[in-house]
Amino acid sequence: MQIDLNALATLAAVARARSFRVAAEQLGVTRSAVSQAVRKVEDSLGVAVLRRTTRSVTLTEAGEALLDRLGPALAEIRAATEAAADAQARPTGVLRVAVSSIAEGFLSGDLLASFRAAHPGVRLDILVTDEEFDIVAHGFDAGVRLGEVIEHDMIAVPVGTDQCQIVVAAPAYLAAAGTPLHPRDLTQHACIGWRSATDVAPYRWEFTEEGREFAVAVDPEVTTNDMGLMVRMALAGAGLTVGMADTFAPWLKDGRLCAVLDPFCPSLPGFFLFYPNRRHLAPKLRAMVDHVKDWRIR
Numbered sequence: 001m002q003i004d005l006n007a008l009a010t011l012a013a014v015a016r017a018r019s020f021r022v023a024a025e026q027l028g029v030t031r032s033a034v035s036q037a038v039r040k041v042e043d044s045l046g047v048a049v050l051r052r053t054t055r056s057v058t059l060t061e062a063g064e065a066l067l068d069r070l071g072p073a074l075a076e077i078r079a080a081t082e083a084a085a086d087a088q089a090r091p092t093g094v095l096r097v098a099v100s101s102i103a104e105g106f107l108s109g110d111l112l113a114s115f116r117a118a119h120p121g122v123r124l125d126i127l128v129t130d131e132e133f134d135i136v137a138h139g140f141d142a143g144v145r146l147g148e149v150i151e152h153d154m155i156a157v158p159v160g161t162d163q164c165q166i167v168v169a170a171p172a173y174l175a176a177a178g179t180p181l182h183p184r185d186l187t188q189h190a191c192i193g194w195r196s197a198t199d200v201a202p203y204r205w206e207f208t209e210e211g212r213e214f215a216v217a218v219d220p221e222v223t224t225n226d227m228g229l230m231v232r233m234a235l236a237g238a239g240l241t242v243g244m245a246d247t248f249a250p251w252l253k254d255g256r257l258c259a260v261l262d263p264f265c266p267s268l269p270g271f272f273l274f275y276p277n278r279r280h281l282a283p284k285l286r287a288m289v290d291h292v293k294d295w296r297i298r
Helices: 005-017 020-027 031-045 061-085 110-118 171-177 183-188 227-235 245-253 283-297
Strands: 050-052 057-059 093-099 122-128 142-146 154-158 163-169 191-194 205-209 212-216 222-224 240-244 258-260 271-276
Touching: 005 020, 005 031, 005 050, 005 057, 005 061, 020 031, 057 061, 061 271, 093 283, 110 122, 110 283, 122 283, 154 283, 163 171, 163 245, 171 258, 183 205, 183 212, 191 227, 222 227, 227 240, 227 245, 240 245, 245 258, 271 283
Parallel strands: 093 122, 093 142, 191 222, 191 240
Antiparallel strands: 050 057, 142 271, 154 271, 163 240, 163 258, 205 212
16 A cells, blocks of 8 residues: 555644645645545545534544554654755745743744754744644644643753742732732632643642652632733732743732742742654754753853
């Protein structure tokens, strides 16, 4: 059985986009060409890999199994061909990176703007998301996450220094409700919590005491997946919230927010740019890796 590699790559694009139209636009081909490529794969396999309705396109069970194994292979082929095309050429193409919404240093604008200035041939496609998924299977070249949640089979390059997770509130809230002296006091306070998705329980706030790690299951009066909203609610005096110290730095500096429970707030590995361990690294990704290393040294 022979299957066209281009047709497989087209199928992967449709699966990522969940749309024939969007995949066609991304690939620069017609929608008809995309449909024909998918049909070619299904005819060769003798099984349906996509489930189509008038509103959506999803993978069948067979399609999911196929793409789970194809993703890394297609990424390796793409990286190898890009490297072989001209290893000495300026990096070009689209660099797709999935970035945690709280990776302030990477998302500040300065790092990415300076990368673009140094490598004008590379276009950046940045997805800001806190969902954890297989970046290779979803067609991303790299990701940026906290070091503690990165898969062990990935290559990880530090983007910044270690981070500290802290609890903050507006002075007006603390004046009215009092200042918690121990994490267990949080159950008596209004809290602004975070969760990554609607089907996931709210984040349990993590602390340390005498070298022992523990978590407090606060009962948030406000729960969201948007750190920006958490900050704004805290500034408005709605309650206590939790996050990386870098996130709150501007408001801590001007006094609009105050940190509490500092003795119990843990330090943890910071953010890392991570990518698959491949023999062939595409020039565009190599350029980003080198830029992040140089940026960290400054």
